[in-house]
Structure formats: structure tokens, C-alpha cells
Amino acid sequence: MKNEKERYDLSPKELPEKWYNIIPDLPTPPPPPKDPDDGPSRMDNLNKVFSKGVLDQEMCEDRYVEIPEEVRELYRQAGRPRPLIRARGLEEELETPAKLYYKSEFESPTGSHKVNTALPQAFYAKQQGIERLTTETGAGQWGTALAYACSLVGLDITVYWVRAASSWKEERRNLMQLYGAEVHDSPSTQTKIGKEMLNEDSDHEGSLGIAISEALQDAKRDENAAYSLGSVLNHVLLHQTIIGLETKKQFKMAGDYPDVVISCVGGGSNFGGLAIPFAADRINDGKETEFIAAQSEVAPNLNGDYRYDFGDYAEQTPLMKMFTLGHQSAMPSIKADGLRYHGAAPIISALKNEGFIDTIIFPQDEEYVFDRAKTFIQSEGFLPALESAYSVAAAIDKAKECKRKGEEKTIVFNVSGNGFMDMEGYRDVLGLG
Amino acid sequence: MKNEKERYDLSPKELPEKWYNIIPDLPTPPPPPKDPDDGPSRMDNLNKVFSKGVLDQEMCEDRYVEIPEEVRELYRQAGRPRPLIRARGLEEELETPAKLYYKSEFESPTGSHKVNTALPQAFYAKQQGIERLTTETGAGQWGTALAYACSLVGLDITVYWVRAASSWKEERRNLMQLYGAEVHDSPSTQTKIGKEMLNEDSDHEGSLGIAISEALQDAKRDENAAYSLGSVLNHVLLHQTIIGLETKKQFKMAGDYPDVVISCVGGGSNFGGLAIPFAADRINDGKETEFIAAQSEVAPNLNGDYRYDFGDYAEQTPLMKMFTLGHQSAMPSIKADGLRYHGAAPIISALKNEGFIDTIIFPQDEEYVFDRAKTFIQSEGFLPALESAYSVAAAIDKAKECKRKGEEKTIVFNVSGNGFMDMEGYRDVLGLG
Numbered sequence: 105m106k107n108e109k110e111r112y113d114l115s116p117k118e119l120p121e122k123w124y125n126i127i128p129d130l131p132t133p134p135p136p137p138k139d140p141d142d143g144p145s146r147m148d149n150l151n152k153v154f155s156k157g158v159l160d161q162e163m164c165e166d167r168y169v170e171i172p173e174e175v176r177e178l179y180r181q182a183g184r185p186r187p188l189i190r191a192r193g194l195e196e197e198l199e200t201p202a203k204l205y206y207k208s209e210f211e212s213p214t215g216s217h218k219v220n221t222a223l224p225q226a227f228y229a230k231q232q233g234i235e236r237l238t239t240e241t242g243a244g245q246w247g248t249a250l251a252y253a254c255s256l257v258g259l260d261i262t263v264y265w266v267r268a269a270s271s272w273k274e275e276r277r278n279l280m281q282l283y284g285a286e287v288h289d290s291p292s293t294q295t296k297i298g299k300e301m302l303n304e305d306s307d308h309e310g311s312l313g314i315a316i317s318e319a320l321q322d323a324k325r326d327e328n329a330a331y332s333l334g335s336v337l338n339h340v341l342l343h344q345t346i347i348g349l350e351t352k353k354q355f356k357m358a359g360d361y362p363d364v365v366i367s368c369v370g371g372g373s374n375f376g377g378l379a380i381p382f383a384a385d386r387i388n389d390g391k392e393t394e395f396i397a398a399q400s401e402v403a404p405n406l407n408g409d410y411r412y413d414f415g416d417y418a419e420q421t422p423l424m425k426m427f428t429l430g431h432q433s434a435m436p437s438i439k440a441d442g443l444r445y446h447g448a449a450p451i452i453s454a455l456k457n458e459g460f461i462d463t464i465i466f467p468q469d470e471e472y473v474f475d476r477a478k479t480f481i482q483s484e485g486f487l488p489a490l491e492s493a494y495s496v497a498a499a500i501d502k503a504k505e506c507k508r509k510g511e512e513k514t515i516v517f518n519v520s521g522n523g524f525m526d527m528e529g530y531r532d533v534l535g536l537g
Numbered sequence: 538m539k540n541e542k543e544r545y546d547l548s549p550k551e552l553p554e555k556w557y558n559i560i561p562d563l564p565t566p567p568p569p570p571k572d573p574d575d576g577p578s579r580m581d582n583l584n585k586v587f588s589k590g591v592l593d594q595e596m597c598e599d600r601y602v603e604i605p606e607e608v609r610e611l612y613r614q615a616g617r618p619r620p621l622i623r624a625r626g627l628e629e630e631l632e633t634p635a636k637l638y639y640k641s642e643f644e645s646p647t648g649s650h651k652v653n654t655a656l657p658q659a660f661y662a663k664q665q666g667i668e669r670l671t672t673e674t675g676a677g678q679w680g681t682a683l684a685y686a687c688s689l690v691g692l693d694i695t696v697y698w699v700r701a702a703s704s705w706k707e708e709r710r711n712l713m714q715l716y717g718a719e720v721h722d723s724p725s726t727q728t729k730i731g732k733e734m735l736n737e738d739s740d741h742e743g744s745l746g747i748a749i750s751e752a753l754q755d756a757k758r759d760e761n762a763a764y765s766l767g768s769v770l771n772h773v774l775l776h777q778t779i780i781g782l783e784t785k786k787q788f789k790m791a792g793d794y795p796d797v798v799i800s801c802v803g804g805g806s807n808f809g810g811l812a813i814p815f816a817a818d819r820i821n822d823g824k825e826t827e828f829i830a831a832q833s834e835v836a837p838n839l840n841g842d843y844r845y846d847f848g849d850y851a852e853q854t855p856l857m858k859m860f861t862l863g864h865q866s867a868m869p870s871i872k873a874d875g876l877r878y879h880g881a882a883p884i885i886s887a888l889k890n891e892g893f894i895d896t897i898i899f900p901q902d903e904e905y906v907f908d909r910a911k912t913f914i915q916s917e918g919f920l921p922a923l924e925s926a927y928s929v930a931a932a933i934d935k936a937k938e939c940k941r942k943g944e945e946k947t948i949v950f951n952v953s954g955n956g957f958m959d960m961e962g963y964r965d966v967l968g969l970g
Contacts (some may be wrong), residue, residue: 111613116546180544181622181918183644189614193689211616211644213918215957255915256626275960278969282914289969338860481715484644487612524648524957527708536711537720 157228188354193483216521218249226253240315243442244276246334313417333370344377371454398498441531489521504510590661621787626916635939649683649954659686673748676875677709679767684716746850768804777810805882872962922954
């Protein structure tokens, strides 16, 4: 019987009261974003399209940022705090001496960790009197989370959705629509940049970078709208630290502490959310925690160059210092579309540059990864999102390494979303009947 | 801001230690199952195909039944206890004086309340040395839950799946397969009865009754296999009382008590799970709680005749005393396939016969129901399964009635599953793009 694993549950009262901002603690903080030498000021544009609440947080130099009571209430409704689970079933299956724990971000109303930043972003926009948010989405998780948040706080929302994913994930579109969202496949005919891309190729499969450009253009031309981004930026990672802050409390309950922290990295928000509070301990308390980012070989952005680059295809964002493959690089489509982004968040890039982060790059053929996800599904019972499968696969490979080396390491990994709406990806890759 | 609702969370330690068996408390207990006048003894057959653990519980006369510690552990892994949530957003949307609460059975690893009985059933079978379970499934929720439970305890499983649902829910088949299940569309070529039905009509869309017959035949011919049923029987309802037992504790926390208890009824297990512990208070403590069963006009079994009938199409089960439409009645297919069963569980039927249960029958055109589900989705943020949408719709209609009459009633309803894998049903009926 493979069922002796434990859950570490925090009570609603134990929900953290502050987010953690690592920037003041970083030996070398990420340099600020800047304008390119030519063209209009992207920095000025940014100030126009973001709500004030998140702009303030983007530049924030405080170590801790109060979570508004209304946002804590929204977090609790969305099921926070979420359990940390000891993976006894998986440990037994792998016969590893390692201790495996996973954070259950998949237990989310919309299926992913993205609600952690969607809720405060919608809250701040509403507070400021904004009527509509625009955004982009890749795997569809972010668009769904923001549609959910807008529905709860009473905002309209327009979503630009990378066609590579939207074309086979009709269900996610419908879910966003049930929440009241207007959804456009990107490139779309709604914006100038979208039309240009469609003129080049009427079946253009899009990318996160292009979709960002479209959502930015849409927000810029409507004074009652603001733009909202689901990853990469400092304020997004700030909100996501709720994951790691809870997890630290839960490790205290368990009387344990991780030697290895693992998650998948697209833009870096779920990885950062879990890792950043532990990275603080490595900086301030001399912990020797190892951080592993799981990526696909189609977008191994952490192995790119560390330089200033645009966040989007059409060069509408400021330049940010990040590990990047180049903002116009072609990335073959994979099922785990949320990992298909050219750059890593400036904070994650700074940590990588500091030597904090190792990477595991998985092959484009996703069978290797999804096979490992299947082992997790059968031993733990939970169905990871396709992106989260990369986190699971990295944890399994690390646990196997521990077995070979006879190491009793404590490993924690984030299962950032559930795969209820990702079944076609599993089916196609694993050849299910 | 529509977000002041409260969650009532029990700690893992507060998970009930016993299931509640209402039979000894019923003024007129359901008469026992019996054999028909002709043919082989179905009672003997039943004793052969069920595991000993559940057979004992089927006949049990004790008021409380200890939940084995291993099953409590499995329940905790699966996320029990589950929150009771005050639907402040929905109340505000409806401008109703009623207080609405819902039980979050949708927060389940496989998406529904069916895990509550799947886990003990798999546990008892494994304990007895059985190697494989066979079962039927309608909406797919039960098959998925049992596949999950079998995967965790280490059993093989064969699922016979009503073709009316399986033909458009490919994703659920894939999920069962990820858990390691063998899945056959029913009628199938695997059994005698299946072949007979296919000979009559090669596109036969099946029914729960036919699928039950197939699973029973399969279990009977393999001495290492047992049959497992996801609804209707006494032991299933016994296991499901975990829902209502938790909910009663949560109402104590809230300092409130329901005037109205609502859920959808197919076979009756999720309704019974929530309602039975409150029905006990009506019997023993003189509470005047109202119980409302939400059904579809294609299968309003609680408005059928109260008589002995078979549980399956092919007459392989014993006769059970229940409200029934007739075990071979044709029921037009609807999207909420889990509600499409000819009879109501003997315990539910006994309660109905006692005058405890009112019914709300919704039209075959499911737009009426799914529109109300959309109101719930946009005000509470959670996505109900198609069957659970009937429970939501009944609660909304009741809350509107309270508004018309100016009644401040406390209403609790069960949201028995999530709809992440039901999106095609919402799309087709609501005409989403």
C-alpha cells in the first residue's frame, strides 16, 4: 500500500501577511529596465498601461510588502494556504533514499498558481477605477486566472492567446468565456502588430512575445484599460512568493528543510515563487540549498546570454537585463506551451548570474517528461499540468540520482498546475487510445 | 467587490472517525434486496462479485461504522476534510436574503465526490487479496475515481463506459488510462450482454444499466476480480456520509444550521452523502430541514413508482425496493450523463417515501441549468461539473424564491464535482465560441 504520505496544512489564519521582495537582499540586484537608444520611450508607455499599485511594487525596495486584507481574503477563497505533501508513494515507487515533498499549487480554482498574482493585480486595478484589463496568455493558464480574478472583483477583460496553444485548447477558451472574458487568438486582427504578422503568414502560430505586443497596444489606446502581465516582472514574482513563504512554514511543521528546490521555468514566476524565500536563506543564513530550473530544449532561456533584451516580439516593452535567447527567436511549438518564452525574469536571471540556479534541459520530444509525470500520477494520484510535468520529471531524475549516489537529500518541487484541461497533450505524446 | 465570503476549514485531525448508517434510525428501513421469482439467484451472484468488506457494510445494522485508519489516511491525502464555503458573491448577485453555503467536493484529485467511496472500496478489496476491480461509469467521474483509488492501493481495474458519454469525453478516457485503467466503451465486445446489444444496434449509446451488466459479467468469470459500484447501494451511501458529517461540524463552526439541503440525484450518492446526517437530525431531534433533489426530466426517477426493480438493464442484480422509471426505460441522452439512471438508491427512496424529499425537475434542454451555473462561476469562481450544475441551479432557484417571499433561510448545496473536463457540454449547450 503506497499511501503513507503526509500533508502539511496551514490554517487560514497562518496565511502569510506579507510578500517577500528579494531585491534588497540580492548581492547584485537586477539593473533597472531602460529604453533602447532609438524610438519612443517604452518606459513612459509602461507607466501608462500598468495600474499604479503594481507599478509601485515593480520599483519597490522594501524587503516585505503588506498583502492587503482584501487580497488575503481573496487568497483564502481561492483555497490558500495550499498543502505541502510528502510524496511517500513516489519515494516508494522510485526506491530512493531522498525525501520528496511537493507544493500543491494545482489545487486552484482555475487550475494553476497564476491566481496568486491575478488576484492582487485585479484588486489594484479595480481600486484605481480601471474598467478593463488586457493581457496575453500562452498555455492558457494565465488568461484563465486573470479572467477568474476579473470576474470576482468586477472588471472586464480581453485576452490575446498564442495560436499555437489556442488552436488545440478550445476548452480553455470556453472556460475564459464562462468567466466573461473576450478571447482573441494571437496574432489577431484586433491590433496593428497582429495584422502585420497575419499578413506575413495567415496561419501564424504566434508566440508569447507577439501576444504581449497585442495586449499592450490594446491597453494603450483605451484610457479606461490597463495591461496585466502574468510572469517575468518583479511585482509578479513578489506576489508569487506566497508559495515559498507558505512552504517554509510547512517545512518548519515537518521539522525538515530542503536541500534541493525544483520547478519548471518559462518566464520564471512559479519557480521564483517557490525558490525566492529559500534563496533568501542561502544569502542571509548561509544555507547551501541547490536550485534546479526545469526547461525544454526549445526554450532554454537560462542558458542564453545575460544581456538587455525586449520582453516582447514587437519591441514595445523596455529593455530588461535577462538571460535571453533573443526576443525574436523562433521556438518550435511543444505541448507545454507555457515554457516557450525567450527570456527569464530579471530576478531569476540575477539569481542565475549569482550562480544560484542549475538547469535541467529536457528534450523537445516530450515523451521523456510525460512518462515521468505518469509515474507521479500513478503513485501520488494528482494530475500535473503539462508545464508542471517538467518540474515533476526533474524531481524524479534528481531522486534517481540520490539513489545512485546513496544520498538522503530533501527535495521540494512545485506542481504549479493541474492537467485536467491538458489531456490532449498527454494523449498525443504518450499515444493514449 | 463581491468577495467577502467565508470558508469553514476543518483541520486534518477533525476528519470524522466514523461513517453514519441511517438505516437503524429510519422509521421504515428499506426492505432488503431479493431474488426475482425466476432464473438464477442474483443474491448468490452478488455475494460472489463484491468484496467481503463492502458486503458486510451493505447489510450493516450499526448506527456508526469505524473508518479504517488507512482509509482516513487516504482521505487526507485526497484533500479531506473539504471546506464549506459561504457563497457571499452569489448571494450579492442574487440579492437574496437567504444565506447560501456550498460544500466543495469539487476539490478532489479526480474532480468529484466519487473518491469518497472509491478509496474504501479499493482498500477493502486489496486487503482481501483481490487483484482486479471491474466497474461501470456514466459521466466518467466514477470510473476516474476508482482508477485513481486502484492506482494508489495497487489494483488492476477494468471500466465499462456508457458510450453516450464516452463518445464525447475522450479526455476522461485518457485520464483513466493515465491511472492505469483498461477502458471499454459500453456496450462492448468484451461480454455476452454487450455483444447482444451491439448486434441489435452497432451504434448503441448504452446506459448505466447496461454497463453495470457488463462489469458484473466480467467480474463473475474471474475469481481474482471483484465488482465495484459507485452509487445506489447502502455501503456507497455509507461512505459518502463523510460529506454531511464534515458539513455538520462546519455549520457548528459557522454558528448556523441549514433550513434547506440541496443536491442533484442520479443514483443518489452525493445527495445522500450530504443529506443523510441532516436527515438524522430531522428524525431524532425534530429539525424541520427541507431536502431538495435536483433531477433532469429525462430521468426523474424519484417521481417514478416505489417498487422492487432491477439495478441494471440485463437483470443481473437482485431486485431492490426503489423509486424507479423501470430498469429498461429509454432515457434521452443529456450532457449531465451522471443523472441518467432509472432508479434512486434504496436509502434515498426510503427517505422519499417517508416524505423527506422534494424534487425539482429541470428541462431536458440544459440551457436553463447551465446558465445558472454560469452565474455561480462568475460570482464564486468555481467551475461545477455538469451534474453539479443541477445542484447549483436548484439552490439559485430556491434563493430566488426566498427573495420573492422575503425569507432568510439557510441553504446548503453540494458542488459534487468540477467541470474542467466537461467543457464541451457547456460549450454545446451555451453556444460558446
